[in-house]
Each structure stands twice: as structure tokens, then as C-alpha cells.
Amino acid sequence: MPRMRLPTVESYNLFGESGDLPDVVHCETIATRSILHNWEFAAHRHARLHQFLLIDSGGGEARFEDQATTLSPQRIINVPIGHVHGFSFIPGTQGWVVTLAAEMVSDALTRGEGIAKTLAEPCVFDAADAIRAIILQIFDEFAGRHFARAQILRGYCGALIGLVARALVETGVAPGERPNSGLLEQFETLVEAHFAEHWSVADYAKALSVSPTHLSRITRWARGYPASRLIHERLIREARRNLVYTSMPISTISYALGFEDPAYFSRVFTGATGFSPRDFRNRVQGKTP
Numbered sequence: 001m002p003r004m005r006l007p008t009v010e011s012y013n014l015f016g017e018s019g020d021l022p023d024v025v026h027c028e029t030i031a032t033r034s035i036l037h038n039w040e041f042a043a044h045r046h047a048r049l050h051q052f053l054l055i056d057s058g059g060g061e062a063r064f065e066d067q068a069t070t071l072s073p074q075r076i077i078n079v080p081i082g083h084v085h086g087f088s089f090i091p092g093t094q095g096w097v098v099t100l101a102a103e104m105v106s107d108a109l110t111r112g113e114g115i116a117k118t119l120a121e122p123c124v125f126d127a128a129d130a131i132r133a134i135i136l137q138i139f140d141e142f143a144g145r146h147f148a149r150a151q152i153l154r155g156y157c158g159a160l161i162g163l164v165a166r167a168l169v170e171t172g173v174a175p176g177e178r179p180n181s182g183l184l185e186q187f188e189t190l191v192e193a194h195f196a197e198h199w200s201v202a203d204y205a206k207a208l209s210v211s212p213t214h215l216s217r218i219t220r221w222a223r224g225y226p227a228s229r230l231i232h233e234r235l236i237r238e239a240r241r242n243l244v245y246t247s248m249p250i251s252t253i254s255y256a257l258g259f260e261d262p263a264y265f266s267r268v269f270t271g272a273t274g275f276s277p278r279d280f281r282n283r284v285q286g287k288t289p
Contacts, residue, residue, distance in 0.1 A: 024104060024154055024157070025098060025099065025100055025101075025104065025138065025142060025153050025157050026098075026099040027097070027099075027138060027139050027142040027143075028096075028097050029094065029095065029096055029097070030053065030055070030089060030093055030094065031092075031093065031094060031095075033097075034089050034093065039060070039088065039089040039090070039091050039093070040087070040088055041086050041087040041088075042086050043063065043084050043085065043086040044084070044085070044086065045082055045083060045084050045085070045224050046079070047082065048081060048101060048102045048233065048237065049099050049102065050081050050099070050100045050102065050105050050119070051077075051078075051079040051097060051098065051099050051100070052076060052077065052078060052079070052098045052100075052135070053076065053077040053097050053098075054077075054095050054098075054127055054131070054132060055071050055072065055073050055074065055075050055077075055093065055095040056073060056074075056094045056096070057073050057092075057093065057094045058089065058091075058093025058094060058095075059071040059072045059075075059089070059093060060088045060089035060090045060093060062077055062086075062087055062122075062124055063085060063086040063087070063088075064083065064084070064123075065083075065084055071087075071089070071124065074126060074127050075124055075125065075126055075127060076124070076126075076127040076164065076167075077122075077123075078119060078121075078122055078123050078124075078164060078168070079122050080119060080120055080121065082223040082224050082225065083122045083223075084224060096135050096136075096139060098135055098139075098157070098160065100157055100161075102233075103237050103238075103240045103241035103244065103245075104157060105119075105161065106241065107154075107241055107245060108154070108158035109161070115162065115165040117185075118168050118169060119161070119164065119165055119168070123168065125168065125171055126171070127167075128167055130163055131160070131163050131164060131167065134159050134160045134163060135160065138153065138156045138157065138160065141153055141156060183210065183218055184218055184219065184222050184223075186208055187204060187208060187215065187218075187219065187227065187230075188230075190204055190207055190208070191204070191231055191234050192234070195231060195234045195235050195238065196235070196238070196256065196257050198235075201215060201216065201226075201231065204231070205227075212227070215227045216228070232272070233272075235257060236268075236269065236272045236273065238257060239253060239265075239269055239277070240273070242256070242257075243277055243280055243281045243284070244281070244284050250262060250277045250278060250281075253265075253277070254266075
């Protein structure tokens with residue numbers, strides 16, 4: 001009997017776009033892209049993007065894995081990196097979508113506060129007035145090209161992340177533990193400590209006293225990717241963060257990330273993002289490559 005093929009879940013950056021996020025944050029209305037897709041978005045995931053959607057009017061349905069949640073006005077949707085989700089919006093639905101690159105999120109977080117864990121699962125909840133206000137401020141600043149725009153956007157986005165996390169905790173929406181979440185959390189902690197040492201999946205599995213196959217099975221279930229992909233993504237995310245938020249030479253960044261040859265680092269980065277490190281930095285800084 002032939003083996004049944006599971007449906008493929010696409011990995012997108014911005015609702016079907018494959019290009020990298022070229023700005024501190026990306027802002028658009030729900031209608032902007034929904035109109036192009038007949039208000040329907042099939043199951044997909046974002047490899048390096050975290051999204052917040054706020055419904056202003058209309059509604060529809062959000063789907064996370066095999067669970068469906070009704071959308072209505074003044075509800076906000078938290079879509080973490082790597083989680084499978086889809087949407088069916090009522091035609092004419094109005095609202096806002098704030099998309100943050102993974103390195104933007106990690107750069108805004110303070111270690112030990114538990115915010116990353118609070119935001120790690122998709123959910124829908126009632127939006128407080130403060131959340132709506134900060135999203136409107138983000139959209140207003142995003143649309144302009146005033147001095148210190150990037151700095152102000154980073155501050156606003158950090159506030160949005162904090163307000164959403166606070167709301168999840170205060171309203172009791174923050175998700176509980178999922179099966180094997182302890183192992184996953186230990187793995188992600190180890191990755192934070194050793195990604196620049198280029199540990200292999202076998203190295204992480206040995207440290208966790210599990211087999212490499214079991215470790216990748218858990219990461220596929222929870223994050224949609226094998227352990228090797230998550231390790232690689234963490235390395236690339238740190239490279240992107242350094243290219244965006246520091247002025248270090250590219251060769252210095254490559255050595256700091258454990259690469260012995262800057263040319264090899266450039267090839268790895270280009271393969272992962274579609275841009276050379278120099279072109280990526282120029283795009284973010286608004287320069288012509």
C-alpha cells in the first residue's frame with residue numbers, strides 16, 4: 001500500500017511573500033493583503049516572523065493547527081514564529097497587522113522576565129485600549145520618515161510586546177505547559193548558550209540524554225522544523241541582529257559566530273536569507289546595495 005503523503009504546510013515571511021523583512025517592523029492593514037487572497041489564508045507558518053493582528057471591525061476565524069477560534073472586533077491575535085496558522089476573514093474586515101522579525105523580538109526581551117515563554121503559543125484575546133493605542137502609534141511612525149524613526153519604532157514595538165504579554169498573564173490566557181515542553185525549553189536554553197560553538201544535533205541530544213531522532217521529533221511537533229533547522233535559524237538570527245543593530249565589520253561578526261572563514265559565513269548567510277551580509281545590512285539601513 002503506498003505511503004500517504006501529508007499535506008505540505010508552506011513557510012512564508014509575509015502572508016505568502018518570500019522576501020526578507022526589510023525594515024524594523026512591517027505594518028499593513030488586514031484588508032491590504034486579504035483582498036488579494038479572497039479573504040482566505042491557507043495553513044502556513046512564518047520561519048522568522050512574529051505577528052500581532054488586531055481586528056477593528058468584521059471578524060472571521062483563526063485556525064491554529066487543528067483548532068479554530070472565532071474572530072470579532074477588538075480582539076488581538078498572537079502568532080508566534082514557526083506556528084501553523086490560517087485565517088478566514090469576513091469580506092470587508094478591517095484591522096491592523098504588525099509583523100516583527102525574530103531578531104527584533106529577541107532584542108526587545110529582557111532575559112528572566114518570562115515574556116518569551118508567555119508569547120510562545122498562538123492565541124486570541126480581548127485587546128486592551130493600551131494595546132490598540134500602541135499599534136496605532138506604530139502605524140503612524142511607520143508611515144513617516146522622520147529622524148530617529150527606527151529607534152522610536154523599536155521602542156514602540158518593545159512596548160507592544162510587553163503589553164501583549166502582560167494582558168495574556170493578567171487575563172489568564174497565557175497557555176499552559178504542552179507535552180514535552182520541558183525538553184523543548186531545555187533544548188532552546190542550550191541553543192542560546194552554544195549556537196556560536198556550532199554544536200551538532202548529536203551534541204544537544206547527548207546533553208539532554210535523548211537520541212537525536214527523538215529531539216528532532218519533538219522540535220518538529222512543537223516548532224515545525226527538525227532540531228538542525230532551529231539551530232541554524234538561531235545562528236542566522238544572531239547574524240541578522242548583529243548586522244542590523246551593530247556597526248561591527250562583517251568579518252568580525254563571522255568570527256564572533258564561530259566561523260573561521262568570513263567568505264564561508266557569507267555563503268551560509270546568503271543561502272539562508274537570499275542576500276549577502278552586506279546587501280542585507282544596506283537594505284535595512286535604506287541604502288542601495
